[in-house]
Amino acid sequence: MWLSDRRGFLLGAATALLGGCGFAPAYGTSGAASRLQNAIHVDAPKNHFGYLVTRRIEERLGAGGAGAPFTLSLETKFSQESLGSTSDGQLTRYHVNGSTTYVLRRAADLTQIDTGTVYNFTAYSASGSTVATLAAQRDAQDRLMIALADQVIERLVLAAPDI
Helix, strand or coil: CHHHHHHHHHHHHHHHHHHHCCCCCCCCCCCHHHHHCCCEEECCCCCHHHHHHHHHHHHHHCCCCCCCCEEEEEEEEEEEEEEEECCCCCEEEEEEEEEEEEEEEECCCCCEEEEEEEEEEEEEECCCCHHHHHHHHHHHHHHHHHHHHHHHHHHHHHHHHHC
């Protein structure tokens, strides 16, 4: 019983402290990120990996369409390197590195609002059959693109109060 009272006290104290410092949820009805919902037109992707990043951003923020007040340009790159091998030289693990550079502009006058580059990585095992290795590779690349898109979204949400 004492433990539940303590949790209630800590939750109340945390709420009071966060409320006093101006904390507001980003995705709330009056949150800064709400102005990004369905307001960004993402430029057409140049390759499959750019498509995956674009799709994820549009899933989370909505597709703004051609009349959106903001445009977002993306450039996604990735590389792959081997991590592990067996004693006879067979590769067993790969590390996939990726980066996405983004530029957010006002659509009306193409004024640059925010820009940056995000980096992430993932890995996959190549110790199974050829089909299993190809499936693992594709899955790792998909996970990497989703992680990069989520990082871009986080940066945009952080920049939203200044828009």
